[in-house]
Amino acid sequence: MNDPKQYDYRVEGPRQSQLWASRYLLFLQDVTAVFDGFKALDIEDLGLGHNELRVVVGPNGAGKTTMCDVISGMTRPTTGKVYFGGEDVTGLQEAEIARRGVGRKFQVPNVFDSLTVRENMLLALPEDGPRIGGKEHRRTSDPRTHGRGGLALHAAWRSLKHAGGRETSATRDRIDALLSRVRLLDDADTPARGLSHGQRQWLAISSLILKKPRLLLVDEPAAGLTDAETALTAELLLELRSDHAIVCIEHDMEFVRLLDARVTVLNEGRVLAEGPLAEIQADAAVIEAYLGR
C-alpha cells in the first residue's frame, strides 16, 4: 500500500497531483544536508503514507537524526524539497512545521521533572500564545538547552497558570484518557522525577499527542527500557498508528520486530534498503553496512 516505489511521483509531480498528496503525508525529494562539505543526508525519494508507522534504522552517523531535523525544520536542507500534507514545507521555521502537525520526541524525553505528570500534560495543551514547546521555552531536559533549565522552568510555571485556565472538563477527560492509555493515570499527581525511564518516555509521547500531530517523530523510544516497558512502548506506538503517522528511529531490533512495520535503512546519509524487517535483515548490503564497521 505505502510502497513509494509503486508510484511514479516524479512523473505525477508532487505539487500538481492531489492523488500524490492523498497517498503520502510526508515526502522527501532529492534532499541533502551538507555540513562543512560533508554530506550527512542524501535522500532521493522517501515517502510516508498517511497513518503509516515507519521504522528508520542505520549505523551510528547514518543520518537518522539529521533526517528528523530536516523534517521538523530544525535543519534546513541544503538542496531538495520536503512536502508535508501535500504542501512544500522546505525551509519553514520549526515552530511553523510543528503548527502544521509535526510532533517530535527527542531521545532524552522533554519532561519537567519538578512538575507532576498532570501538570506536564496541562503545559502541553495547545495554546494561542507563545508555546512552551517552542524555541524560547524548551523543556529542561532538552539536550539542546542545558544550562537554561531555570529559564525554561520559570516560563513553564508562568504557562501553567494560564494552562490551568484552559483545563475544561473536556481537556481533563482527554488528559485522563491519554494517561490511562499509557498506564500513568495512577501517577497523575506524581512529580515527573519519580517516574521510571519508560514512564518518562510515555509522558513525553502523551504530551505530544495532546497537540494532535499528524506526524510523530519518535527518536529511540525503547533505549534503556526494560523488556516489559519495551513491549508496552511497542503496543502504544501500534495503537497510535490509527490516529497518527509515525517515524520511529530505533536501534533495538527486538523492538523493531514488535512494531512489525516497514523499515527504512539509512547508511552514510542514503536509503540503503526499504521493506519488511525480515527482508531487510537478509539484505547483503544491509548486513555489510552493519557488520562491515
Ligand SMILES: Nc1ncnc2c1ncn2[C@@H]1O[C@H](COP(=O)(O)OP(=O)(O)OP(=O)(O)O)[C@@H](O)[C@H]1O
Ligand atoms: N550540525 C552538524 N554539523 C556537522 N556535522 C553534523 C551535524 N549534524 C550531523 N552531523 C554529522 O552528520 C552525520 C550524521 O549524523 P546523525 O546524527 O544524523 O546520525 P545518526 O544516524 O542519527 O547517528 P546516531 O545513531 O549515532 O544518533 C554524522 O557524521 C554527524 O557527525
